[in-house]
Amino acid sequence: MDDLLITNATVVPVDRLDRVLRDASIAIRGRQIVAVGPTEVVSAEHQAREVIDARGMVALPGLVNGHIHVLTALYKGTMGGFGFDRTAGEDIALCGVATPDIMLAASRLSAAEMLRSGITLANVAGDAVTFEVARQTAEGLGQAGLKAFVQTMVADIFGPTGLTGEAQLAEAERLVREYHGAFEGRIRVAPSPAGEVTTSLETMRRLAALAEREQLITHMHVFPRWPMATVTWLVRGRSPLGLLKAGGLLNERLVAVHVLAARGGDVAALARAGASVVHCPSVWMNVGIGPRRWPPLKALHRAGVTIVLGTDSAGGWIEGADLFTEMRTCALMSSFLYGAGVLQPMDVLRMATINGARALGLERETGSLEVGKRADIILLKFDRPPVQPSSDVPAMLVYGACRGDVQTVLVDGRVVVRDGCLLTVDEREIVAAAAEARADLYRRGGWKLGPDGATPPTTSWLERYPSQGVATWGARLARLARLWRRFSGR
Numbered sequence: 001m002d003d004l005l006i007t008n009a010t011v012v013p014v015d016r017l018d019r020v021l022r023d024a025s026i027a028i029r030g031r032q033i034v035a036v037g038p039t040e041v042v043s044a045e046h047q048a049r050e051v052i053d054a055r056g057m058v059a060l061p062g063l064v065n066g067h068i069h070v071l072t073a074l075y076k077g078t079m080g081g082f083g084f085d086r087t088a089g090e091d092i093a094l095c096g097v098a099t100p101d102i103m104l105a106a107s108r109l110s111a112a113e114m115l116r117s118g119i120t121l122a123n124v125a126g127d128a129v130t131f132e133v134a135r136q137t138a139e140g141l142g143q144a145g146l147k148a149f150v151q152t153m154v155a156d157i158f159g160p161t162g163l164t165g166e167a168q169l170a171e172a173e174r175l176v177r178e179y180h181g182a183f184e185g186r187i188r189v190a191p192s193p194a195g196e197v198t199t200s201l202e203t204m205r206r207l208a209a210l211a212e213r214e215q216l217i218t219h220m221h222v223f224p225r226w227p228m229a230t231v232t233w234l235v236r237g238r239s240p241l242g243l244l245k246a247g248g249l250l251n252e253r254l255v256a257v258h259v260l261a262a263r264g265g266d267v268a269a270l271a272r273a274g275a276s277v278v279h280c281p282s283v284w285m286n287v288g289i290g291p292r293r294w295p296p297l298k299a300l301h302r303a304g305v306t307i308v309l310g311t312d313s314a315g316g317w318i319e320g321a322d323l324f325t326e327m328r329t330c331a332l333m334s335s336f337l338y339g340a341g342v343l344q345p346m347d348v349l350r351m352a353t354i355n356g357a358r359a360l361g362l363e364r365e366t367g368s369l370e371v372g373k374r375a376d377i378i379l380l381k382f383d384r385p386p387v388q389p390s391s392d393v394p395a396m397l398v399y400g401a402c403r404g405d406v407q408t409v410l411v412d413g414r415v416v417v418r419d420g421c422l423l424t425v426d427e428r429e430i431v432a433a434a435a436e437a438r439a440d441l442y443r444r445g446g447w448k449l450g451p452d453g454a455t456p457p458t459t460s461w462l463e464r465y466p467s468q469g470v471a472t473w474g475a476r477l478a479r480l481a482r483l484w485r486r487f488s489g490r
């Protein structure tokens, strides 16, 4: 006897054959998919305790979010129009004042948003600067029923904490010991450098050894050209990818986020290493980087690099993690930049599913609907406008579907969203706790939050950088900038 049978669905398995199965069923036993095929065959061979009649619905693998900052779930609507430097700076300043309670509330909210919008696995950036805060990310995501990789950042040069590299590595190892494989194996840990410029080669090598020993991924922002390359050359005397290579981190474990403005040599180096790239289109459109600095998607795709979509952060653009919007934006930007047809709808669908699983080393476990894999499945309402009439289902998923169409979500065979409602946690409680956490976070960060908007402090974010040394230099620079403005009348 199986546990669950999903019948009469249009199944898009995202398998190697790019099939679309009409009137198909999926049988689930425990955490696993035990059959996928025509309804008449599967339902004749499989009896189950529960049957979900998915007539008028599309079944897809649970979406994989390649990169997200969960603390930013509290930033909604407060940083629109800031541009890149200021968004990143205000984010670092707020991360520095986040308490464990604030991080727990943000993580639970973010997990709720993701599950409701069909994301079953997320690669979460380490917004936390200490172990006590980082563990709350694992707790919040795990409790909500999501699968997630929790990054813990190690930075021993201009680091946001006063901790030595040694102490940070010890905290990273502790997080691995306590949370890697926690929550029935759904939570994993990814100790990673905070950035190539902020982590010494010695620490990178020790992180690489830890990743090798424990079979972990390395999750980091990588800016091979802009805006970090100049700083990296000035401070470290090497290119960003050169530093990663010297630190033993440029390999198939590397999940490199953004790679803005990467050139041919960078693409070749990433492809040779077998590294994956995460592309987060909405956030870069919003901060206005322009086409010249756009990640070289066409070249990466041609070079066979695994490209994964990510939602990155919230603050005033696409609010709440939404991979349907990222899929559509990715496809439209690709046509805008390279001409129509460079990316096919199935290519984009893979970027939101199986590619993410591959990048995270979970290709055997999830990312497609195939016998033997975990039952990470989403069902979308698909029998109504605007997605009907529909002959090309992958195209309608990319260009027409939205997160509101997600009806049912299964993680490891367990129904966590039914009829669009989250079953694992109390949403009202999560929303109330998040409102409180946001007020606390912004007060600590020196912002004024009013009913009509949010006002950041008048000081530059560099002066509020979490590490005292950098903040002191930031204050000096800010004084110089103010003098310059007064002197030049700007």
Ligand SMILES: [Zn+2]
Residues within 6 Å of the ligand: 067, 069, 125, 221, 257, 312, 313
């Ligand atoms: Zn990011």
